[in-house]
Amino acid sequence: MAVTFKWLTRLFLLLCVLGLGAMAIAYYFASRSIPDFNQNYTVDGLSGPIEIVRDNHSVPHIFAQNDPDVYYGLGFSHAQDRLWQMLILRRTAQGRLSEILGEQTLSVDEFVRRLDIYNLSSASFQYQTDETKTALKSYSDGVNAWLKVVQSDALGRGAPELFLFSPQIAPWTPTDSLAVMRVMALQISNNLQDEILRAKAALTVGNERMRDLMPDSPNDAVMALPEYASLFENPPRSFSPQPTQHALHPIKPREFAGASNAWAADGSRAARKAPLLATDPHLGLSAPSIWMLARMEFSDGGVIGATIPGLPFIVSGRSDDLAWGLTTTYLDDLDVYVEKLNPANSDEYLTPNGYKPFIKKRVIVDIKDQLGKTIDMRWTENGPVIPSDSFDLGAITPIGHVTSINWTALREQDQSVSAGIRLMRSKSIAAARNAVSMHHAPGQNLILADKNSVALQVVGHMPKRDPNHASLGRIPSQGWLIQNRWLGDFPFSENPNSVNPASGVVANTNNKITDEKFPKHVGHNWGDTQRIKRLTKLLNARKVHTRDSFMEAQLDPVSYTARSLLTLIGRELWFKGEPAASGTVERQRQIALELLSSWNGEMDQHVPEPLIYTAWLRNLQQRLIADDLGPLSKEFYKVQPVFIERVFRDIDGASKWCDILPSSEIETCVDIARIALDAALLELSEQYGSSIDSWRWGQAHQAKHDHQVLGNIPLLSWFVNIRQDTPGGDNTLLRARTAGKGAEPYANVHAAGFRALVDFADPESSLYIISTGQSGHFLSRHYDDLAQLWRRGEYIPMTLDPELARSGSDGVMVLSPRAQP
Template identity: 55%
Template sequence: MFTLFRWMVRLVTLALVALVLVGLGAWYFASRSLPDYNASYSVSGISAPVEIVRSTEDVPHIFGKTDADVFFALGLAHAQDRLWQMTVLRRTVQGRLSEVFGAETLKTDELMRRLDLYGAAVKSVAAQDEQTKAALEAYARGVNAWIEQVNKGALGRGAPEFFLFKADIAYWTPADSIAILKLLAAETASQVQTEVLRARVSMLGQNWVKDILPDVPGAGTAALPDYASLFPGLPPGVKLADAEGAMSPFPPRDFAGASNAIAAAPRRSAAGGTLLANDPHMAFTAPSWWYLARLELSSGGVIGATIPGIPLVLSGRNPRLGWGITSAHVDDQDLHIEELNPADPERYRTPDGWKAFDTRRAIIEVKDAQPVTITLRWTDNGPVLPAGHFNLAAITPPGDVVSLNWTALDPADTSMSAGLALMQAGSVEAAVAAGERYIAPAENLILADEKGVGMVTIGAIPARDPGHTTQGRMPSPGWETVNRWQGRLPYADNPRFLNPEGGIVINTNNKMIDRPFPYNVSFDWGDSQRVLRLTRLMGEREVHSRESFISAQLDTVSPAARNLLPLVGKDLWFTGEAAPEGTPERLRQRALELLAAWDGDMNEHLPEPLIYAAWMRHLQNRLIRDELGPLANEFPHLEPLFIERVFRNTEGASRWCDVMQSAPVETCTDIARISLDEALLELKAKYGPNIESWRWGDAHEALHDHAVLGKTPILNWLMNIRQSTSGGDFTLNRGLTSGTGANPFANVNGAGYRGVYDFADPDSSVFIIATGQSGHPLSRHYDDLSDLWRRGEYIPMSLDPDLARAAAAGITRLEPAAPDDK
């Protein structure tokens, strides 16, 4: 027995030693990919020495003799810190994820191959101006120079993820950068999802759609046809939602692009200089989408937010001009039902008769599985989409297919050239002129120069026939001429507001203009609530400062809560005698007492935001579940305009309060009370009986998860960044909740970047991203900015070269390689 015990001890000890050795080996090889920011490299592709001066936050300040050398160094810096992220983004748009991740991503690859965004990017290279081509080529050389350094120096394959997923690291090309810009169009797109959802609700009859998907208040819209009447062969009923493929770049409807931007003219500024603040909102990831950088170009310094893979400062400033971006929600996507020839399904109906699809075959390589061959089909209206995406099968007549027309598919997309011209513009007028070449994704460009401010929508807006069957709001018959795009609206017709009388321009993805179809830009906007709060904050002061703009960015008061609570609870406040302690009635009374004294601040330390959010969630579900059935799952977030219509009984909308399957007629007060009780019981079970101890931040954690390893046990602890946060779905400091799953209040989408630019003292401008500059989990820069971001703090970034060098934490020097070294 003693001998057996000794052998067991030896085996356990040996196993522990082996485990430690494996861990040390993994750490050693992973740490090899940490870049040395004080190194010098001999590289081919530059004309003269280049310096990459790193700040203590790992922000590169790049100095070179020529613009091409500077873009080369930006490519190298991006690759040093985010090579894995860049590779995954490129594979996503190419439809080549399954080569690395297996069958899990096959559905996403199939969709991306059918859209062929990458093919459009390859063709778009030739459409760029010569300056932009040179910048793209130099940037690609810089990325490739780092890949060569990794290979030559055995630097851990460039990122630790490459040890877990064996994949070749292909060299970068100019088309890759254009493709990632097109990928951003997918990340901010929602018109397809909205068209399909509107059609599906329309098919239920009863005109539910006007309530649950209402127009943003403004001029009314002419009545649309019932979707089912357009296609008599369409089967009735509702199909359950399709799950999109893993790592799909297309977000659910509620998660499409959002953002805030403000600009104030000198007369509205306390210090006498223009002000600009911008915080684009995207899905949280680790690392962030955003990467801070400063470039010293021949036109002057440029500083702000880039996205690895793209050689542009997308939001930032130069010495004379600041710019920010918000999603414009232009209706730049249309779905078309394509009727197939019954005698030959390889032909589809056009205004001129039957026509053959443009077809080609594509092979998708799949890790640990056989390759999959698919047939790609294109119509005059665009590519044919798989029926298994976007719930298209639910709205497609039997035997027909659906095609997509989308501005991002333009094979002569000059958005990259427009972005580079913007970086070099010295005035609002020059920036507006640069925007004419911008195609997709459509953005509102908010501008501030030394004298004034402005805003213009950049991006192609489709020209539609006034007789369009559905006005682009639902899929339409693709064979009818009136439903086909007729080019683009002139850029001069894009919304623009230059040097307004009030001296301030704002945008929160809100409705900006009220023009009749087909000049309306969009029917579906990204915000109807945040704009109310921002308008109030801007009007409360005669003049503003950098600090007041920061305060607006970080504001966590919900206008939706302030508007809805008095409306929904008007018959519940302070009614009846105090109920005994421990009863559901007493819990409800205490919750109503707290909410009555609450100012709508979605503060992480308070119980009221949690009570409000849970109440509205249960209320909306009760209102829509019996009318919409399974389609109710397509509305996981609060729809404030819908709730307001119901409780104001706008056009008879209070009918939603009556439960259709029950004999009694329920009132809206009944549904409000029942929903509150349900919400409180749920919260009590999860957070305990003491209502005062509940915290919004416990439910509203920001989830900055690694896109690939975020769900892997043990590794997720290393890769994911979690933080208790304030804010909510409709606050300026937006923290969009997940809406589904075990924690529907988790914060999953918000301001991954914030910048405030003050032209009274430009070097006092401040910036922050949500995670850190590095994508390497062993780097101290992986999450070093995340706590600052959570606390609402920023870092200064100056265009003064002496300041950059004086505070340098590391300087990478690039030397042109001698001929023999090339």
């Protein structure tokens, strides 16, 4: 026995030594790809030296003797810090994720291939400006220069992920950057899912009740619509539960399309008599962040701000003369069409001029460790055909029909990258507005400030529809009817805008921006009806503003929604009855109501009230709709504040949602509010214990900065995911949108990955932050060094003064041109 124990001990120690050795070897090879920012390189493709100064937060400041080399330096810097992120974005655009990730991403590849994103991007190169063509080529040369350094110096394949997946990397091309731009357009739009869901809801409860569930903003009556069922013979009425989309799918769930806040004040509303601007775009959280900070020094001056690795320009930032921020417009730039097949020949579909053959193309999607899958791609005059198993399209597509989409993001002539570069180089609001006239998609609200003025400009091509369009673009329509076809685009001059308004302030939180009627309506579905109320209050509370007051608004955690809805849903429950016995359901309810009755709506991470409120509203909505919608109710998993308000104010008889149909009794809204609160408290007690005083919003509302590929792999997830307790909520200006479903329904999954504050009275005091760190390498100290600052609502300064950038540098790298033979 003693001998056995001795040998088992030796074996255990040997295994420990081997394990530690393996970990040391893995760490050595993985850490080889962490760049040395003090290393100099001789590279191909330069006309002169480039100096890349990294400040103490690893923000690259790029100096060169000519503009093409500046773009080269940005490409080199992006590849150094975010190579894996860039490769994944490129594979997403190409529809080639399954080659390395297997069958789990097959649906992503199939969808993207059917849109033909990559080929459209390749064809669009010819339509870019000469400056953009040069920028794209130089940027690509910079990326490829780093790839050559990685190969020649054996720098750990360039990213630790490449030890787990295919290390083969094709050179970066201008097409890759153009394709990344289209992927970002896909991520920001929710029109496809919205039309499908609206049709499914119409089939389930009809148009009248859909007015409650998916109301116009703000609370206007729904424009006259045909019943979806009346458009087609025998439309299907059975719906399949929507599977969870892979994190890399470019089309995000309807509730998590892009959002943002941005506002600006001119000198009349600024304490120091110079314009101010604040911006914080909202996208899904990830590690690393989609954003990377950078400064580019051109021959006519510097530009600094947020970039997206893969794109050769600063997406949101400032120069000495101009600052700009972006919010999602929710522009209705996509229509879903139901196309009728020829009963005698399924290779043909009906058009206004009779049956016509589909345009067809066959491609093979390669799948890791499996045979590839052949897909047959088809196009109609309206656009690509989307198969019925995508987004549950089969649920709204009658037999003998297929579905296609028309989308401004799918045009060969797209010049959006050229627009981005021209905007970055603009010196005034007038020049900026002229620059973005070239922008196709995605639709955005551009908030602008220069040294004297402020403006809001809607950018993106606005489709011109026939006033007699059958569905007004709100639900899928018959593709063979001429009145449903687009009539081109409105001229850019008709895009909504506001320049130097009398109020001195322009602002947008994805709220409704125009009262124009269809077809000049911009969109039916607006992304916010709540945050704008709070922002308006804060901006109007002061006659003049400072950078600090803008910061206060940007980080404001008070929920206008909580303040307005709690008085409605709890008005018959406050202070009712004698104190109940300890430990009873009634006592838990009384404690919760006592807390909420004195709560000011601040979504503070350290208190229980935000958690009780959020859980109550979530349970309440499901109880209101579950019996009416059946399985479809699962698709309305995010609380709709306007719907709740309509129900509890009984607008147009909306209180009928409170009655549970299968029940023999007639339930009131007070009954449902009480039942939902009890259910929420039971749920939270099971998760966090029975003592309400010990609950904390931040414990449930952790920001999930997860690695999109490695984040679900045991053990590795500990290294690559970043989790933090956070304040804010779904409808606060400090937006921190909850998941709404799954094992962590209150987790913060969609927030401001980038924030900026610009003060033209002292531009060098402007502030910036991103949600993780500059590096995409999880072993780098810059992988998460900005995350805690972001969580605490802090910022970092970024200067356009070259000497200040060099004085606090973390490294200075020089790229020298290789001598020509």
